[in-house]
Amino acid sequence: MKERVTIREVAREANVSIATVSKALNGLDVVTPKTIERVTEAAKKLHYTPNLMGKQLKTKTTKMIGLYTHTITGPYFNTLIEAIVEEAGNYQYGVNVLISSDKQILSSHLLGNMVDGFIGFEELIDEESLSTIRAEGVKAVFVDRKINDGSISSVVFDSQKAGRIAAQHLIENGHTKIGFLPGHPNVYDSDERYLGFQEVMAEHQLPINLDWTITGLFEEKESYENIKNYLLTTPRDKWPTAWIAGNDLSAIGVIKAIDELGLSVPEDFSAIGFDDIELLGYFKPSVTTIQNPIQEQGKQAVIELMKLINNQKKGESKTLDCQLVVRETTKRLSR
Amino acid sequence: MKERVTIREVAREANVSIATVSKALNGLDVVTPKTIERVTEAAKKLHYTPNLMGKQLKTKTTKMIGLYTHTITGPYFNTLIEAIVEEAGNYQYGVNVLISSDKQILSSHLLGNMVDGFIGFEELIDEESLSTIRAEGVKAVFVDRKINDGSISSVVFDSQKAGRIAAQHLIENGHTKIGFLPGHPNVYDSDERYLGFQEVMAEHQLPINLDWTITGLFEEKESYENIKNYLLTTPRDKWPTAWIAGNDLSAIGVIKAIDELGLSVPEDFSAIGFDDIELLGYFKPSVTTIQNPIQEQGKQAVIELMKLINNQKKGESKTLDCQLVVRETTKRLSR
DNA sequence: ACTGAAAATAAAAACGTTTTTATTTGGAGG
DNA sequence: CCTCCAAATAAAAACGTTTTTATTTTCAGT
Numbered sequence: 001m002k003e004r005v006t007i008r009e010v011a012r013e014a015n016v017s018i019a020t021v022s023k024a025l026n027g028l029d030v031v032t033p034k035t036i037e038r039v040t041e042a043a044k045k046l047h048y049t050p051n052l053m054g055k056q057l058k059t060k061t062t063k064m065i066g067l068y069t070h071t072i073t074g075p076y077f078n079t080l081i082e083a084i085v086e087e088a089g090n091y092q093y094g095v096n097v098l099i100s101s102d103k104q105i106l107s108s109h110l111l112g113n114m115v116d117g118f119i120g121f122e123e124l125i126d127e128e129s130l131s132t133i134r135a136e137g138v139k140a141v142f143v144d145r146k147i148n149d150g151s152i153s154s155v156v157f158d159s160q161k162a163g164r165i166a167a168q169h170l171i172e173n174g175h176t177k178i179g180f181l182p183g184h185p186n187v188y189d190s191d192e193r194y195l196g197f198q199e200v201m202a203e204h205q206l207p208i209n210l211d212w213t214i215t216g217l218f219e220e221k222e223s224y225e226n227i228k229n230y231l232l233t234t235p236r237d238k239w240p241t242a243w244i245a246g247n248d249l250s251a252i253g254v255i256k257a258i259d260e261l262g263l264s265v266p267e268d269f270s271a272i273g274f275d276d277i278e279l280l281g282y283f284k285p286s287v288t289t290i291q292n293p294i295q296e297q298g299k300q301a302v303i304e305l306m307k308l309i310n311n312q313k314k315g316e317s318k319t320l321d322c323q324l325v326v327r328e329t330t331k332r333l334s335r
Numbered sequence: 336m337k338e339r340v341t342i343r344e345v346a347r348e349a350n351v352s353i354a355t356v357s358k359a360l361n362g363l364d365v366v367t368p369k370t371i372e373r374v375t376e377a378a379k380k381l382h383y384t385p386n387l388m389g390k391q392l393k394t395k396t397t398k399m400i401g402l403y404t405h406t407i408t409g410p411y412f413n414t415l416i417e418a419i420v421e422e423a424g425n426y427q428y429g430v431n432v433l434i435s436s437d438k439q440i441l442s443s444h445l446l447g448n449m450v451d452g453f454i455g456f457e458e459l460i461d462e463e464s465l466s467t468i469r470a471e472g473v474k475a476v477f478v479d480r481k482i483n484d485g486s487i488s489s490v491v492f493d494s495q496k497a498g499r500i501a502a503q504h505l506i507e508n509g510h511t512k513i514g515f516l517p518g519h520p521n522v523y524d525s526d527e528r529y530l531g532f533q534e535v536m537a538e539h540q541l542p543i544n545l546d547w548t549i550t551g552l553f554e555e556k557e558s559y560e561n562i563k564n565y566l567l568t569t570p571r572d573k574w575p576t577a578w579i580a581g582n583d584l585s586a587i588g589v590i591k592a593i594d595e596l597g598l599s600v601p602e603d604f605s606a607i608g609f610d611d612i613e614l615l616g617y618f619k620p621s622v623t624t625i626q627n628p629i630q631e632q633g634k635q636a637v638i639e640l641m642k643l644i645n646n647q648k649k650g651e652s653k654t655l656d657c658q659l660v661v662r663e664t665t666k667r668l669s670r
Numbered sequence: 671a672c673t674g675a676a677a678a679t680a681a682a683a684a685c686g687t688t689t690t691t692a693t694t695t696g697g698a699g700g
Numbered sequence: 701c702c703t704c705c706a707a708a709t710a711a712a713a714a715c716g717t718t719t720t721t722a723t724t725t726t727c728a729g730t
Contacts, residue, residue: 002472004448006686017710022688032708047470052447054686057388057715072432073413082408085434094440097407097432099420105429112387113339113716135382137337220617256617282555282591284619341716352680357718367678389716392685448686 005046014042025050056113064094065305066110066118070101074218074249075277076294080143083298084119091306103129110138117309119143119301122187139308141301145188148317153304155297155318159189159274162290162322163196166244166272169288169324174333175242175270176206181216181223181254183246190218190246193274197244212240216250223253231261241269241333248273248280251287255329266331276325285328293320340381349377360385391448399429400640401445401453405436409553409584410612411629415478418633419454426641438464445473452644454478454636457522474643476636480523483652488639490632490653494524494609497625497657498531501579501607504623504659509668510577510605511541516551516558516589518581525553525581528609532579547575551585558588566596576604576668583608583615586622590664601666611660620663628655 011018016035024031024039042048056062065088072081085095093116098109101123110118111132117139124133125145133140134150142154170178180197183190201208214230216223223245231239245251251273255265265271265285273280276291300318307313346353351370359366359374377383391397400423407416420430431450435441436458445453446467452474459468460480468475469485477489505513515532518525536543549565551558558580566574580586586608590600600606600620608615611626635653642648 002470004446004471004686007688008686018686019688019690019711020709023709026688030708035709047467049443049446051392051686052444052449053388053392054715055447055688057386057392057686057717058688060715071417072407073417078408078413082406082434089435094444095434097434099417099430099432100424108384109387109429111339111384112390114387132382136339220614224617252614252617259619279555279587279614282559282587282618284594339716342718343716353716354681354718354720355679358679361718365678370679386716389685390718392687392716393718395685 004051005048006051007048010039010042010046010048013046014039060113062114062116063092064096064115065302065309066115066120067095067097068106068110068118068120068124069097069099070121070123072097072099075279076247076275079277079294080298083295084302087299087302091302093302093306107132111136117141117305119305139305141305141308143297143301146317146319148315150315151308153308153315153317155300155304155320157189157292157297157322158319159192159322160196160199162189162274162292163193163198163244164200165196165290165322165324166193166274167197167200169326169330170242170244170270170272171200171204171206173270173330175240176204177209177212177240177242178206179212179214179240179243180208181214181226181243181245181250183216183218183250187218189274193244193246209240211238216246216253218246218250220249220253220256223250224257225253227254228257228260231257231263239269242330243269243271245271245273248275248277248287248289251289251329252283255283255285255287265329270330270333272330280327288327288330289325291323291325293322296320339386340383341386342383345374345378345381345383348381349374395448397449397451398427399431399450400637400644401450401455402430402432403441403445403453403455403459404432404434405456405458407432407434410614411582411610414612414629415633418630419637422634422637426637428637428641442467446471452476452640454640474640476640476643478632478636481652481654483650485650486643488643488650488652490635490639490655492524492627492632493654493657494527495531495534497524497609497627498528498533498579499535500531500625500657500659501528501609502532502535504661504665505577505579505605505607506535506539506541508577508605508665510575511539512544512547512575512577513541514547514549514575514578515543516549516561516578516580516585518551518553518585522553524609528579528581544575546573551581551588553581553585555584555588555591558585559592560588562589563592563595566592566598574604577665578604578606580606580608583610583612583622583624586624586664587618590618590620590622600664605665605668607665615662623662623665624660626658626660628657631655 007018007021011021020031021039024036088095096115100106106124119141121144137151140152145154146156147154182194214226243254245254251271254271258265258269273287273289276289280287297320342353342356346356355366356374359371423430433444441459454476456479472486475487480489481491482489517529549561578589580589586606589606593600593604608622608624611624615622632655
């Protein structure tokens, strides 16, 4: 890397002090139009670009928010992240996406003053991380856990309600034997959905059969394999008549498995996902789902973070509503 | 944000100079085990985390590579980025994903010494950007354009060959009327594929009908709408018998459009995509495609970038091979 | 015990900015 | 033609590190 030209050389070129260069370039109005021009010209001539390290070290602000996650893969993350980027732009903030599951890396970035605040997931939700965050007064917004105290806010979906809606929809369609595919263990949204599902089943005095509870991990592949395996190894009369998948991708895996065994959705099984990802409508049959306002979540997360950064308020928690989208994979049980 | 504890306070706590703290904490072996322990203890007690701004300002290295893109949405980006992150980790480098289409933002980050080098796309490929990159000696690897000179390398797919393979496969299956859906205009991969397609068509003395060239933009939605519109407004005897889509998503859109009009792939049309994204196998019918080694591209991009960063060589260009994956959407023409 | 070199530590400089404080400049008012 | 004040600019300090240079400590070898 070649030596970069610094403010010092611009100063020399313009025959002026470095203080003046700084002020001129940052538009402080204490400096004469004439010198502003001289400085700007010199800067342009030398191709000067300010060293952000120097600048941020001094100003102690980065105009960057961190987005810390172990993965960006999948439509949920894609949509969320782009929404965050867009909203952050409205505040003249950049978004610094850091992908790692190494808590060390994330927190050294975080505590190393590389960002003014961050939006995070599960990865940083443990007692140790949270207490550091609180102790250091780091501004944080979580989007997959309800937390609010001190400098921490959160924006989550009403996933319990989502679980309820899914179960209710199936029950209204005559289903009584309903299977469930949880996502990753201890993930808030997944747990909450299961909770809502349980509640509704209980309210209708319907049993939950643990054989029908099959790991899906939010992934099409895992769901496909596990469901296929279940169907191949379980007598037909023990099967449920509907599946609530962990999310849309998981539902797609379920459907594929069923299809491959010569069975059909929704004739033999109903299936339902969560999120309403864009590609969903391109599948055949198109998938019934509970729509989550992902973009709104991204936007609100930024809004809350900005409030924290500007010290406008203490951490608080927002919950976003969800909505049933009926498509072709759920159907009245006709038996 | 609360005041962070600095090296100075650690020094005071450990009754030692800040130089010693720095050396102790960075494992320079000039310092006594006894003081190392004292310092480490003090640092732990005070919850010291080094300010990365200070550190990087001094060392002029960030151990970060930038990934500059206007979008991360879509399986291609997801896969590529995660591969990059993984490989960078092998070099103890972090990846700083910056999403923006604003050239200003990208280059101020870049020239502001925020990263040791970057992997970039189309966005920074224009004469002005390139000449700055060259002039400043910024280390760069592009993955969607063949460029190699000075401090710039590239790792691209052999997209011309991909286009050739696609066309050949269809022609071998008896197709002579073949439509094409380009991606975004002036995008390398798309252009190259078209070139390969043209070549093969010419070699077989087959005409390319411009009515069969339909904008797809690499997107399922755009492709779906445009194909649907084409089919609705064009007499059946003018139709091609096969489509080469811009990528897999585009192919999915094409198939959806055909399906919705009561026609079928591969009975009425063959269709072929590019990339071989993961979800492809879950569609019905599963999609024939030209597989690109996306993960390999990510890996190689990092490898090349590291060579540049360590001044091990001048910019060079790598081209990765591709491969036909026949699935259900292409079929021998039976007329 | 003393010398001298090696080892350990401390002090100071430096990285590139911004900001605070000090100095110079340019006029208006007498 | 001074004096003084405001305006403009320059100088210096500071941000938190690492690195270079200087100083102190340790302890062989006599």
